[in-house]
Amino acid sequence: MRKIILALAVASLSTGAALAQQPPGGRLGTGLPVPRYVSLKTDRVNLREGPSKDHRTAWVFQRAGLPVEIIAEYETWRRIRDSEGTEGWVLHSLLSGRRTALAMPWAKGNQPPISLFDRADDKSAVVAHLQPGVITNIKGCDGKWCRVMITMDGARDVDGFIQQEKLWGVYPNETVE
Numbered sequence: 018m019r020k021i022i023l024a025l026a027v028a029s030l031s032t033g034a035a036l037a038q039q040p041p042g043g044r045l046g047t048g049l050p051v052p053r054y055v056s057l058k059t060d061r062v063n064l065r066e067g068p069s070k071d072h073r074t075a076w077v078f079q080r081a082g083l084p085v086e087i088i089a090e091y092e093t094w095r096r097i098r099d100s101e102g103t104e105g106w107v108l109h110s111l112l113s114g115r116r117t118a119l120a121m122p123w124a125k126g127n128q129p130p131i132s133l134f135d136r137a138d139d140k141s142a143v144v145a146h147l148q149p150g151v152i153t154n155i156k157g158c159d160g161k162w163c164r165v166m167i168t169m170d171g172a173r174d175v176d177g178f179i180q181q182e183k184l185w186g187v188y189p190n191e192t193v194e
Contacts, residue, residue, distance in 0.1 A: 047109075051090060054186050055097075057083045058113040064105035068094035075105050082152050084117045084186030100185045116155035116193055118163070118186025120179065124149035133177035137162035144177040145169065153184065158193040 057078055064076040068091040078099075088104065089096035095112060098104045100122040120131045130146030132139070137159070145167070147153075153165035158181055165184075166176045181187055 047090060052086050052088050054084055054086050054116060054118075054188075055095075055112045056115050056117040056186075057081055057085060058111050062107055062111045064097070064103070064107060066105060068092065068096070068106045072106065076103060080152075082115075082117050082154075084119060084152070085112070087112075116186065118153050118155055118165070118184035119149075120147045120151045120153060121149045121183050122185050131179065131183055133165070133167070133175065133179055135177055137164075137178045139180070141178075145175045147179075153179070153186075155184075155187065155193055158187050158191060160190045160192055163187060163193070 060081045062078040063074045065072040066075050085097040085099050087095045088098050093109050094106045096106050132143045133145040134141045135144050153167050156164040162178050163181050166174050169175050
C-alpha cells in the first residue's frame with residue numbers, strides 16, 4: 018500500500034511539472050505561431066514564474082531590444098525563453114514584434130570577432146567586426162544570410178550581412194522579410 022501511495026505522489030508531482038510548462042486551461046493568446054521570436058520593448062521587463070502579476074518575479078531583464086522566443090501564450094501573458102535558456106512569463110505589452118538577434122551568444126573565450134560583410138558572401142568586404150552577444154536589428158533573412166543593422170559607438174549605423182547560423186533570434190532556414 019505504501020508503494021502505491023508513493024507512486025501516486027511521484028506521478029502527481031511529474032504531472033504537475035508538465036502542466037506548469039503549458040498555458041493553464043490550455044487557452045491561447047494571439048493565434049500567431051508558437052514558437053516565434055520577438056524582442057523586449059523596454060529596458061525593464063519582469064520575468065515571472067507564472068502568467069499573472071501575483072506570481073513572483075524570477076528575473077528582471079534590463080536590455081531593450083533583446084531577442085526572446087515566445088514558447089507559450091495565455092491570455093495577455095507570453096512564456097518566453099532567452100538565449101541562455103531562462104524561461105518565464107511576461108506581459109505581452111512588454112514585447113515588440115521587431116526582430117532582433119544576438120551575434121553568437123554561445124561563443125566563449127578567445128572567439129575571433131564575427132564578420133559583418135557588405136554582401137551575402139563571405140568573400141566580400143568586411144564592414145565591421147562584432148563581439149559575441151551584440152544585438153543586431155534584422156532587416157531580412159533568406160534562409161542562409163541575414164541583412165542586419167547595428168549601431169556602432171552609439172552614433173553611426175552599420176548595415177551588412179551575417180551568416181544566419183551565427184545568429185540567435187532567427188530559426189535555421191527561416192525567411193524574414
